Amino acid sequence: MREISPTDGCKRSLAPPWPGAPRTPGFRSAGIRVGLWLLLASGACAQTFNLGPFDFTLQGTLEVGYDSNVDDAYPEEENPKLQKDDFYWMPGLSLKSQPVPLRPSTMITLSLGSAYKDYFERNDLDEETYHARLDFQTVHPRLTLSGGAGTEVTVDANEDVYMPGGASYDPHQIDSADVMLDWNWKHLQLLGSAGYTSERHFFERYEIGDEDETVLMAGARLNDLLTKLDLYITLEETETVFPTQGTEEDETVFNWGALLSLFSWGGLYYDSEETVTKFSPSGEETEEIEREFGLTGEIPIELLRHPHVTYSFGLEYEDNLETTPDEDEDDEKWKPVHTVRVWDEFQISKTVKLSFDLTWDNDVEEDEVGTIYNIRLTQMLGASAQHGFTFSREPEGLFGSTAETETTTYSYDFRFDDFIFSKLALNFGAIYEESTPQVEDALTEETTTITWGLAHTRQLSRKLSRILAYTYKWEDSNFHEYGAMEKHLVTYGLIYDF
Secondary structure (H helix, E strand, O other): OOEOOOOOOOOOOOOOOOOOOOOOHHHHHHHHHHHHHHHHHHHHOOOEEEEOOEEEEEEEEEEEEEEOOOOOOOHHHOOOOOOOOEEEEEEEEEEEEOOEEEEOOEEEEEEEEEEEEEEOOOHHHOEEEEEEEEEEEEEOOOEEEEEEEEEEEEEEEEEEEEEOOEEEEEEEEEEEEEEEEEEEEOOEEEEEEEEEEEEEEOOHHHHHHOEEEEEEEEEEEEEEEOOOEEEEEEEEEEEEEEOOOOEEEEEEEEEEEEEEEEEOOEEEEEEEEEEEEEEEOOOOEEEEEEEEEEEEEEOOOOOOOOOEEEEEEEEEEEEEOOOOOOOOHHHHOOEEEEEEEEEEEEEOOOOEEEEEEEEEEEEOOOOEEEEEEEEEEEEEOOOOEEEEEEEEEEEEOHHHOEEEEEEEEEEEEEEEOOOOOOOEEEEEEEEEEEEEEOOOOOOOEEEEEEEEEEEEEEEOOOOEEEEEEEEEEEEEEOOOOOOOEEEEEEEEEEEEEO
16 A cells, blocks of 8 residues: 555645654644545546556555554553554555557556555554656567666654654655666576665654665576586675765675586586675675585486475585684585475365475584474365365474474464355464474473454445455463463455546
8 A cells, every 4th residue: 555646637736744744743634634635536536547648547445443452462561651452544545557658669657656554542653655666668579678766755653762642753765776687699698787775764863774775786697508508697786875874885796606407307506606795984894605516406207206306415615704713614614515395285085185395404504404394284165165274393303403493383274255145254263383492491482373354345336345354363372471462453445446
């Protein structure tokens, strides 16, 4: 929901509150007037209107809701100075143009929007957004050139600076522009991109977050060279400037590699990446080198029909040039690296399906081995209902796993699309999780989460639709002594396509 005003297509004009203005009660009411304008303007505009070469489509939205626990807090986490529950309303308007041909091979699109979320009491949670963006794409037989430019103004309430009846707001603007190039000729592919992003905060106390970032990338790829060899190389430069701090960070990443497809199901690979980071004005510089080579691929179905297996076995070398001489010299040697994924699914009957997924890998630099597996059983209950059970586990010790936290999760979900009557959807979910840090005398956290909800959609007219929904969430943990977290959320929404 991020929309802005139409211009010549309507006779009304919008004068939104300047995002940097002080957030006084008058400013807040001005935001509400913006929301009312969005609804009135919707009725005053044409269904689809033209603005110069642009053919716009217009959509208006309005959501009203009640949230019984706006902070999703457990009883002991509640702040007595803040109201726990609140009503809110959220109007929005969006305009998007159809692609406009500038010439046979070039198309442009324009999107504008504005959204406003207003809590009746907890105005520290209010948010406003205005945005506009223009995109283009040029397609030739061998060349594709695309990009765009846009701006977004957001007014966020700062939850850390709140007083009953008022809040501190951080209005800021983000401008961005980018362009991308993709050129292909036989086995050669050339890639290039350039992007720029600028973030500015309007109030002095938030200017610490101002920054400018420029990213330049160039790359090339040779595919199916000599029918079996792929080569690639990329160079990326990122410059980040923090104007209020007077500092700058420059990062250069050089990556190249090759893949030799010895078989239809796999082959040899080599990858090298060097990252150099410079900091100004301190003059500090860091350099990281990562190299890896080995065998990668997928066991073909002719050799192993079930399960499906992908793998990568090799050697990895990592070196951080800031490493001190006191550290273990073995950290700078080649070490084995492995990644294996096993997955499959079985249609037990017309309505019952069993699937599983297991991933095993190791991190040489951190000396960690990870194992995660999931098992899921689903069943269709007629044409409009389905339920399923999922078991997930990240164990310690299995296949050498060195997980810092051992986690086991059981979950059940149920969905009924036409519950009682048409267009009424019922959702239910239950999750039980055990999480145990692998340290001495660690306690196991047991968390139980139950959610269920109802949602009814109705087409009130050819252009107007309505969504009425209710969601309940209950979460309990043995780490919270004063009871479970409960949340009721009721929403009523309207969508109008002009």
